[in-house]
Amino acid sequence: MRTVIARQIRMELVLTARRGEAVVLAMGVPLLVLLGAGLTHATNLPTDDRLGFVVPGVLALTVMSTAFTGQAITTGYERSYGVLKRLGASPLTRPGLLLAKTAAVLVQIVFQVLFLGLVGVVVGWRPELSHLLPAAGVTVLAAAGYSGLALLLASVLKPETTTGAATLIYVLMLSVGGIMFAAPDLGTAGWFLLPLAAHAEALRDTLSGGGSIPLSIWLALGAWAVVWLTAAARKFRWE
Amino acid sequence: MEAIEVTGLRKTYQGREAVAGIDLVVARGEIFALLGPNGAGKTTTVEILEGHRRRNGGDVRVLGEDPGTAGRSWRSRIGIVLQDADDAADLTVTEMVRHVAGFYPEPRTADEVIELVGLTAKKTSKIRTLSGGQRRRVDVALGIVGRPELLFLDEPTTGFDPEARRQFWDLIRTLAGDGTTILLTTHYLDEAEALADRLAVLAGGQIVAEGTPATLGGRAAAGAKVSWQEGDRTRTEQLADPTELLRKLVADGADLRTLTVTRPTLEDTYLTLIGARK
Known part of the structure; x- marks a missing residue:
């Protein structure tokens, strides 16, 4: 089983590389937000350390853009094109495919986060690298949850509807997720409703603040990962 | 079993x-x-x-x-060839076959399977550029690659x-x-x-x-319909077993140039x- 999944991850990455232009374009919005909100006073932020607020938010935004929006749209079309149906006829299992797709997205995220992080450093962001590990941990959880929700949407909706829904959720999260502006203060419940805000806050706490991540954020992102991946594994359809 | x-x-x-x-x-x-x-x-x-x-x-x-x-x-x-999997994957025939081959313990080689389904000339083409019949052969290749x-x-x-x-x-x-x-x-x-x-x-x-x-x-058991020419008349007989009739026709020296024996298709x-x- 391990070799089957490893092969599928490699194939997902080959396919991602084949649409490399889309992957680069997907970083356009985060890059614009980083430079726009990070270097100018275009938006009101709850802090004077604009880069310390904006860069971690942009990293969280990229994770959502790739693991959720990109994943949902690509998988939706793969399903309608019959690519998944073909894989379903092979010994690749459903959890195997979901795992491979999530892992491939994680690899992609590593490159994007490295690139945007470097841009941040170039323009003056000074991250606390000693807090990289917990930051990476919440990022894996966030990506897993997004990927699960994306795969679920892609398998129950038509591809056009998936594209619309994924884009809408992306824009909604971007507006209220505490990336360019402060997120609405919903207390702990907010972390469960707005994973983007929770993830961004966790990255700020660690990378910009050098502190630890509140337990409620770990729980919120962990719950997202478990709930959506389980739902996807149960509901996912090949065709 | x-x-x-x-x-x-x-x-x-x-x-x-x-x-x-x-x-x-x-x-x-x-x-x-x-x-x-x-x-x-x-x-x-x-x-x-x-x-x-x-x-x-x-x-x-x-x-x-x-x-x-x-x-x-x-x-x-088991091997499965699905009904119309209309695949527009951005992969070549060889890439797709080799990929799926990796899922099986003792697969055929990609080249062997592609040859078997007659796609050798198209093996470096992207699947989405193939005709409907050629894609169907890709399906067959994927169905048999795992022996x-x-x-x-x-x-x-x-x-x-x-x-x-x-x-x-x-x-x-x-x-x-x-x-x-x-x-x-x-x-x-x-x-x-x-x-x-x-x-x-x-x-x-x-x-x-x-x-x-x-x-x-x-x-x-549906028998056979025998028809032949007798003078300027067409004779037809529906029989459970036409053997006797045919033997008789030959013995009688009948004109058998237009003889037909049909059974239900x-x-x-x-x-x-x-x-x-x-």
Whole structure:
């Protein structure tokens, strides 16, 4: 089983590389937000350390853009094109495919986060690298949850509807997720409703603040990962 | 042990019985064809046997296991060619075949399989640039790359030109010759007649006839129609056994230049069987 999944991850990455232009374009919005909100006073932020607020938010935004929006749209079309149906006829299992797709997205995220992080450093962001590990941990959880929700949407909706829904959720999260502006203060419940805000806050706490991540954020992102991946594994359809 | 054993298989969609109690046995090494009009329950039956659809009732054994619960090692012993998987993947034929080959413990090589399905000239082409018939051959290649003991073919030659169909038939005979059991659904009666050791006709979710291509639906007992010229008159006789008549005609020195002996074709038998259901 391990070799089957490893092969599928490699194939997902080959396919991602084949649409490399889309992957680069997907970083356009985060890059614009980083430079726009990070270097100018275009938006009101709850802090004077604009880069310390904006860069971690942009990293969280990229994770959502790739693991959720990109994943949902690509998988939706793969399903309608019959690519998944073909894989379903092979010994690749459903959890195997979901795992491979999530892992491939994680690899992609590593490159994007490295690139945007470097841009941040170039323009003056000074991250606390000693807090990289917990930051990476919440990022894996966030990506897993997004990927699960994306795969679920892609398998129950038509591809056009998936594209619309994924884009809408992306824009909604971007507006209220505490990336360019402060997120609405919903207390702990907010972390469960707005994973983007929770993830961004966790990255700020660690990378910009050098502190630890509140337990409620770990729980919120962990719950997202478990709930959506389980739902996807149960509901996912090949065709 | 038989390759497939089914008793009392039932499947209901929203209260409508798509499969209404099917019994079926396919022996190892056999080519078995399922015939029937659209909506007869062929694809549903095959999908249940492949483990892709749950059944509402009945007992099913495929290669000795229940496809509803069988694991990955069972899955790697069967091969599936789905009905119209219209794949627009950004992969070449070789990449796709090699990728799927990696899922099986003892696969054929990609080159070997591509040669077998006659796509060698297209092996570096992207799948989405292929014609419908060529994509169908990719499906077949993916179905046989894992050296399956049992191969499911759901309307495999739809979209093939006549020459490609003949090549495909040869391929199926080669696979069967190597001991692969084959379950085929098809709309083409000549295909069933050319390939199948045994066949069953499905209508309204039930098997209405089962037999060899020669005996299906009482075809062997249906007799023959003999017609010949006598002076300027055409004589026709319908007989259970035309042997005596033919012997007599030859002995009498009758004019046999226009002699015809016709028996019901598989298509006649099939249409009678389907017609009787309606």
